[in-house]
Amino acid sequence: MDEAESLSHTKWECKYHVVFIPKCRGKTLYQELRRHLGEVFRKLAEQKESAIEEGHLRSDHVHMMIVIPPKYAVSQVVGYIKGKSAIHLARVYGERKRNFVGQHFWAREFWVSTVGRDEAVIREYIRKQEEEKASDWTS
DSSP, rough: TTEEEEEEEEEEEOEEEEEEESSSSOOOOHHHHHHHHHHHHHHHHHHOOOEEEEEEEEEEOOEEEOOOTTOOOOOHHHHHHHHHHHHHHHHTTTTTTOOOGGGGEEEEEEEEEOOOGGGGHHHHHHHTTTTTTTOOOOO
């Protein structure tokens, strides 16, 4: 536990593997939108004192490994990222595509798993999501 963070009375290491999809799963996340979303997700995570350590945008879903402090619920941070990014997409791309409908861009569901000791395996899985078209937004 040498990478543990700390709050005033807590030592913690809370990493999660999160996957979520757009409401219309057709090849929605493409070209400049895919390149742009990684930075948007990172900035939104920072606003909740969280950090995205790994991430990959597939054409029809998003994978990320995110560090979230224990004072926040995972659903709170993921919901914030999805909601604010949907608003951003509607503002930036809303006039170009009729499919971007503001807060309804992402499906309500998401999948989450704690990372724990499988961190290296999960990082590798996220990195190899789409090797032929590298659009990773890792730092």
